[in-house]
Amino acid sequence: MRILDFYPANCKNCYKCVRNCSVKAIKMIDDQAQIVEEKCIACGNCFLVCPQNARNIHSDLDNVTQALKRGKKIIISIAPSYLGVYEEPYKLITVLKHLGASAVEETSIGAAKVTELYKEFVKETNIKNVITTCCPTVNMMVQTYYPDLIKYLIPIDSPMIAHCKMIRKKYGSEAFIVFLGPCISKKCEAYGYQLSGILDGVISFEELDKLLELRNIDISTFEESYPDVEGNYTGKKYPLDNGVLSGMKEVVQENNFTPLSISGIDNLRGAFDALLSGDLSDVIIEANSCDGGCLGGPAIPKKSKNVHVRKTKVKTKVQSFKNKEYTNYSQDKTISYVRNFRNKHYEFLSYTEEDIKNILEITGKHGKADELNCGACGYDTCREKAISVLEGLSHPQMCMPYMRSEAEKISNIYFEYSPSIILIVDLDLNILDLNPAGEKAFNININNIRKKPLSSIMPVDDFKSVIETESNMVGRKLNLENYGLIVFQRIIYLPKNKILFGILNDISMEEMKKEQIINFKLNTLETADKVIEKQMRVAQEIAGLLGETTAETKTALLKLKKVVLEENESNG
Template structure:
């Protein structure tokens, strides 16, 4: 099966940009293209409305509305996809969350998510501004079983990145905060907390559809935002690029209250295409540095990981707390909807609720490179290899927190001191 035109154009733009002849390459692409080529070039090169993620390139095949598996209208969680009188797709921008579910199901490439890498290439080539790659906990195993974190870091440095940071290290930090938030908010049998450290689709569902539950959502940023802010605090003037399996992270990075954290988002599929375009094979790279995250942060990548991490950390921080975490997880959008509805109907007995918009969690994301089951296995193995079980036991986490102005874990409950890790959903 040949590579989709949009991805093929993206790879050509990446290759020519590194070579310094992108204008000539664009002209070649146009000569061999069709009436939609200019639109593909536009979004593959990172142009278009900077506040949007999903774009319509062409009117879609009329037969797709007969098959719910590739029906963008049915897939949309927020009623942002409608059809005009002729049956063509229209995106209602006021409703669109940028979650990318419609892109995920559109097999005709009528809808695409903008690729954000090409505008970074000059920065990566001239190296005058440090650009950090921060990688989602789901990355382990995605680029091949032999690609260790050290090899991945070396490959990204070959592209021009100044360094690579595992978001799992900041998932450790958020685990501490979530445990303390649970301790503060859950003091009676009927109290409960919705974690905000999972997926942007889950958070968007609460914010947009189930607003009555907003007072129960943890006031924490996501690990991606925490990591981006942490890197910029330690390296003023740096740029930060998040790499993960999710289109929705592109939208989260643009939300006004957290847009300071991350400058661009790449998916695993895009990074694979970039490596192919410039002939970098991560498997052949030499090891570059070691990792410092604990088991807790590493297992965020699959459903149930956040709950397990926070529960174990709470037991380390507050072993005397009488009300223990009774967690329940929603696995996929359908489960998330059902669980949120059940909470409102008082049908849930759990007190810590975790939702993942993709089946399996982040390892099942639309832009993952391997099967969700295999991804979970890699994540679990990597989690067990961590030198510490929880962030409480992780000396690197404590040292990092000091550098970020957090002198002890209780500071997470101080609004000013924990500002970079706090989000107001009200």
């Protein structure tokens, strides 16, 4: 089951998640970020920085709600960081009871048990270095990226699992056990234990706040109450820097360890690299993946005060518990708190220098001088970015300098070689730029007219109109008689850039051809008119001749008829 992933979002050219993922467990497919499970250590940094809030985190809220409807006995183990996260933490306990919890216990009970087990482990084990295992992200980080350090991980359950085992033993199989805390990776840690019945759900403080908001519940309106079982001073300090090691001072000194409290993945990486190289030894490391420890967890509500305020609140509140011991749980010897870690080493594929060089060249990096290592793509170096492309985690177009160069190259080619006149002016109608086609048409050099008024080379009425109307002029014919040009003019208004972009297409030849065609038509009509007039004149002349001939013929026939009649009378 996928615990963590991203919802599809407007995820383009941002790469904040990649930049903030210390182990680069994110791949980009069709401009969508996806988590690579086998690389991920569930730190949650990618979700914290995502501007689209595209976090898709598995939630057990529905399961808890169904358990309430079925009348299950809900037992909540609440992380000790709640004392700093919430303004009125003890009112939160009342709210949890109001929501249906049968009992609320502090996870610090399990933390105190873990401290005891840690001390026993250090005393009884001849080990060179020690790394605490309360933080599931640290455990995943070591198993995935530093498998040679697994031998230094203390094979003891986390406080969450230890406490849930205690609760299960106390309340039996009918109880529905829920962990409530500031952590996302606890969901990953809990998954296997949920299948085995140790606990039933993990809810983050952030999820709880969304539920309260949905149900219109205001914590401040409730009375204070206290957890059914509270942890002691040792366990309550776990969310603080040095919180684990402060309960182990004597055993640490007896075994000649140097205690180190390290928070933050990058800081941990430095320490782990030093352990591998041998530069660091005889140390016991309190390891927390979040800067500020658990009080800097990724699932703390955004409205909570900053991490320094949270730390101060916790330090103040735990002082009253300095000498208090929990007595609610018997030291049941039948519960095993031992856990094992296994090698989950992520095998990075190896690529030849030629493969890497080919990818670098695709993005315009033909030598070391071209490798800017700007980090805009999310990778620290251009070389790492090239390898990620070969791994299928990214693509060449994620390189911002390369894409900008390509865009500028295309725009420059268009500007330089366009047959159209292209000019750029500011809103005061001063010339900012003119392309070579424009220089040729106006017979000027841009260097001689830059920052000079546009009116010095052409009419500006249309440009003024565009500024006044704040709308583009789609197209208009303009006769530039001084240059022997007729142009089709388009003017684009760019208010954000405070410029006007003019494109003038030379249509002089077309206009000349149009005029020639018109003249040809007029000449043709005139010629046709003359021909028709001449034909009419000829027709009239022919008609006149035909009329005379007909009259003469008629006279001759009449004379012939008279002669014939006279001959008939004389013979008769």
